[in-house]
Amino acid sequence: MTRRSVIRGTGHYLPERIVENSWFEGQLETTDEWIRSRTGIERRHFAAEGQTTSDLAIRAGRAALERAGMTVADLDGIVLATSTPDLTFPAVATIVQAGLGMTRGFAYDVQAVCAGFIFALVNADAMIRAGQADRILVIGAETFSRIMDWTDRGTCVLFGDGAGAVILEAQEGAGTSDDRGILASDLNSDGSYRELLYVDGGVSSTGTAGQLRMQGNLVFRHAVEKLAKTAHCSLDKAGLTGADVDWLVPHQANMRIITATAQKMGLPMEKVVLTVADHGNTSAASIPLALSVADGQGRFKPGQLLVTEGIGGGLSWGSAVLRW
Ligand code: UT7
16 A cells, blocks of 8 residues: 545635736736737736735635635645745745644745745655655745836736645555556756846845846746656656646646647647636746636546646746646
């Protein structure tokens, strides 16, 4: 028998304010047509003034608990991925823990930017398989609107705010690729690419939060090359191939990156979960948001094989293969 981490519930929250591409036409030299055709993004949600990453995460966590039919008493811990924390410390996860009324178990943050949810998921899976916990709430939550340079048309049109969550639960499997739960994963970082995507401020450097800087076309090239590679690596580890995949749930940064990755994996677009048009790039929140939206629509059937992948600042990138 093998201990596996099975997704028991998903949930998400998006701030009320929706901003269409056309809103940027009044602020910058850009067009709805450019944004749509170069990225696939049509609109995004922005947090209200005073609304923090933890506010979004608490709502997403509650939604996941509700869908799973669980309460915080059932959880052993919270692992939360974000690059836009409420405060330098404590961890957003502990603020969420308190907000959910949970006073036991562990709660900490993981920071791997747009790959953050994959890193958090793999981290939680490792803890479950090691017997450290039976049920973990894994959240990706961001307020990237707080670190935008609103004069930079190459970045500020791309990002949005939101939060998504999943609950992982330990279940016994046979140790084969037919098991439910996370079957394999692959994580990578290469800090020599720091200049491609970073925030130009921080606690121990400028003492400010800073703003996002990106060489988009270079990140684009790395994404197209590295995402299909990591997905294949995870599939390989699980003893599976692209032909076994029912759903690709990619990081939602750019429709053209997603299409290229699906093509390289030999997957038709009907097998790809797409939320980029409505959410924009929500960094660590994008994958759990996509999982929760598709789950809410009843698209994933028990036994189906999902591959999820993401890349972001660091650069850091990775993937996971799981059976629903
Ligand atoms: O989630 C973390 C990972 N991040 C990503 O995966 C993002 C990866 N990168 C991308 O998605 C794309 O590179 C972008 C959408 C950011 C840009 O698309 P691109 O096809 O790589 O365009 P580019 O950066 O090469 O720029 C092409 C042109 C430039 O004009 P010139 O130099 O050719 O005259 C830009 O100045 O498009 C211009 N441009 C814009 N024009 C209108 C850049 N942003 C805009 C804009 N509106 N918003």
